[in-house]
Amino acid sequence: METVLTIDGPSGAGKGTVSRLIAGELGWNYLDSGAIYRALALEITEKDIEHGSIEGIVEAALAMDLRFECGEERAVLLNGNDITDLLALESTGNTASKIAAIPEIRAALLQKQHDFLQAPGLVADGRDMGTVVFPDAKFKVFLTASAEERAQRRYKQLKLKGIDANLAAITADIQERDQRDSERQISPLVPAVDAVYIDSSAMSIQDVVKEVLSLVR
Numbered sequence: 097m098e099t100v101l102t103i104d105g106p107s108g109a110g111k112g113t114v115s116r117l118i119a120g121e122l123g124w125n126y127l128d129s130g131a132i133y134r135a136l137a138l139e140i141t142e143k144d145i146e147h148g149s150i151e152g153i154v155e156a157a158l159a160m161d162l163r164f165e166c167g168e169e170r171a172v173l174l175n176g177n178d179i180t181d182l183l184a185l186e187s188t189g190n191t192a193s194k195i196a197a198i199p200e201i202r203a204a205l206l207q208k209q210h211d212f213l214q215a216p217g218l219v220a221d222g223r224d225m226g227t228v229v230f231p232d233a234k235f236k237v238f239l240t241a242s243a244e245e246r247a248q249r250r251y252k253q254l255k256l257k258g259i260d261a262n263l264a265a266i267t268a269d270i271q272e273r274d275q276r277d278s279e280r281q282i283s284p285l286v287p288a289v290d291a292v293y294i295d296s297s298a299m300s301i302q303d304v305v306k307e308v309l310s311l312v313r
Contacts (some may be wrong), residue, residue, distance in 0.1 A: 098214065098215050099124075100213065100217065101118065101124075101218070101220070101236075102220050102226070102230050102233045102235070102236045102291075103115050103220070103289065104222060104223055104224065104226050105239070105240045106277065106285060106307065107130070107246065107250075107270060109239045109241045110304060111222070113301055114301060114304050115128070115171055115220075118305060118309060121247045122216075122219070123216060125217065125219070126164055126212075126218070126220075127164070127169055128170075128172070128221055129223070129224075131164070132162060132208060134188050135162050135174045135191040136156065136157050136193040136195065136201070137173065137195060138174065138179055138182055139174065143156060147191070147194065147195065148281035153195060153201055154204045157201060157204040157208075158204055161176070161195050162174055181257060181259075184254060185284065186250075186265075193273050196280075197281075202282060209229050223262075223285045224284075226283050226291050227283065227286065233310060235311055237291055237313050238288065238294070241297040247266045249304060250266050251263045252290070275282050294307060
């Protein structure tokens with residue numbers, strides 16, 4: 097079986113950037129599981145599927161074609177369309193968090209995530225990569241940061257993209273999402289028992305990457 101590095105943690109902890117840099121450094125494949133749920137959130141919004149229509153959401157999940165392009169900048173393609181910027185919207189994240197708590201939807205997307213495991217290896221970031229999706233992964237990291245720090249990062253990210261944002265609202269959304277993700281019955285946001293815990297609140301991205309690479313190497 098190909099080697100897997102899982103990087104789990106809450107929204108805004110830097111999982112995506114760290115994972116992409118490490119995947120590039122190692123020459124491994126990359127899976128952003130959060131983007132899968134966010135892409136599905138956009139898909140059901142585009143198709144006007146009700147959030148309570150589990151059957152409709154599952155059907156959309158199985159049918160969507162999702163690809164990641166990790167060059168100089170990340171690109172996420174949904175059915176051939178670039179949805180990268182739309183993934184960063186708070187409304188997208190909130191919808192994704194809600195549908196991610198539904199067992200039938202998680203089951204539908206599980207195989208899609210397994211399909212990303214190809215030679216020579218995979219860096220998978222998300223919330224339950226090390227606990228549920230790839231429980232036998234050789235390397236596991238739980239990356240976090242304070243809610244205030246994560247809100248600041250998200251605020252700056254949205255501003256750079258020219259998206260209007262409110263720091264207080266973002267902080268409240270992150271805290272609410274953290275609670276919802278950690279308290280849900282299905283695949284809650286918790287560190288795997290064998291994961292290395294990293295708090296990035298006072299660390300640069302480069303420092304985090306260096307620490308994780310030292311673990312893998």
